[in-house]
Amino acid sequence: MKNNTENTPQKRKPKKRIKAGCLIFAAVLLITATAIIALLFRLFGDYYLSTSDVSQPPSTKSPNTTLTGSNPNPTPPQSGSSSESTTGTTKANANHYIQPAGAEWNLKLINKWNLIDTSYQPPLATYAGSYKFDSRAIDKLRALVNASNGRIRVTSAYRTADVQNNLYVKEVNSLINKGIPRSKAEEEAAEAVARPGTSEHQLGLAVDFLFKGYSSLLTEYENTETYRWMLDNCAKYGFILRYPKDKTDITGVMFEPWHFRYVGEQAAQEMMSRGLTLEEYLQEKGK
Numbered sequence: 646m647k648n649n650t651e652n653t654p655q656k657r658k659p660k661k662r663i664k665a666g667c668l669i670f671a672a673v674l675l676i677t678a679t680a681i682i683a684l685l686f687r688l689f690g691d692y693y694l695s696t697s698d699v700s701q702p703p704s705t706k707s708p709n710t711t712l713t714g715s716n717p718n719p720t721p722p723q724s725g726s727s728s729e730s731t732t733g734t735t736k737a738n739a740n741h742y743i744q745p746a747g748a749e750w751n752l753k754l755i756n757k758w759n760l761i762d763t764s765y766q767p768p769l770a771t772y773a774g775s776y777k778f779d780s781r782a783i784d785k786l787r788a789l790v791n792a793s794n795g796r797i798r799v800t801s802a803y804r805t806a807d808v809q810n811n812l813y814v815k816e817v818n819s820l821i822n823k824g825i826p827r828s829k830a831e832e833e834a835a836e837a838v839a840r841p842g843t844s845e846h847q848l849g850l851a852v853d854f855l856f857k858g859y860s861s862l863l864t865e866y867e868n869t870e871t872y873r874w875m876l877d878n879c880a881k882y883g884f885i886l887r888y889p890k891d892k893t894d895i896t897g898v899m900f901e902p903w904h905f906r907y908v909g910e911q912a913a914q915e916m917m918s919r920g921l922t923l924e925e926y927l928q929e930k931g932k
Contacts, residue, residue, distance in 0.1 A: 756924070
């Protein structure tokens with residue numbers, strides 16, 4: 646006889662159901678905890694920044710000159726617009742002189758640390774039919790060329806910002822075509838051809854001379870009799886050799902034995918006799 650218990654159905658234990666209220670409470674608790682953590686991070690997270698993170702100011706990038714296509718049009722450096730001076734200073738460098746406003750017209754300093762005021766327009770007169778030069782000094786230019794007895798002739802004088810820009814871009818592209826990276830090409834080009842706004846040619850007081858027997862501007866001019874004559878005589882007419890061979894770190898421009906600048910006779914004679922650059926002379930005089 647079979648045991649009755651074998652046919653008796655077994656009672657199943659009821660499953661425990663999680664109440665909806667518990668789920669809601671857990672969700673609220675999780676959201677609250679997340680919010681508290683986020684608040685604590687926002688309040689105290691900066692505490693964990695490294696020294697280099699908090700001690701360095703945000704980097705300020707100067708606008709890059711963009712050179713693209715066959716007709717690149719880089720943006721010239723911007724300068725100040727004070728009517729009292731031709732210059733607007735860039736960031737001061739302890740090793741380079743920053744000229745104060747109000748300098749005399751013949752002693753205006755234009756270089757990569759002292760940009761020309763974009764509103765400055767020198768009074769110009771025509772030389773030899775096609776060149777422009779400051780009318781206040783053009784007679785001195787004529788006198789110097791005449792005194793050279795054919796040793797020199799003007800090949801470049803006053804330039805507009807557009808002309809200077811085109812020359813700079815051409816130099817940059819020439820270096821890029823030689824395989825030099827763009828950033829390096831722009832840096833090297835600025836040593837040979839000033840960026841727009843940093844060229845003395847925009848003042849109308851600088852002139853490039855082509856020496857007799859040459860068809861281009863070359864550093865080998867320094868080995869010529871004409872170069873020696875220029876060093877001995879240019880100051881008599883108010884001109885200086887603007888970019889000497891051993892002063893590149895001061896002028897920021899490579900040696901240019903063809904580039905002369907009018908500064909006036911008194912200043913020129915002192916600079917040439919003492920071997921001073923315009924930067925050194927102005928800093929010494931506080932002009």
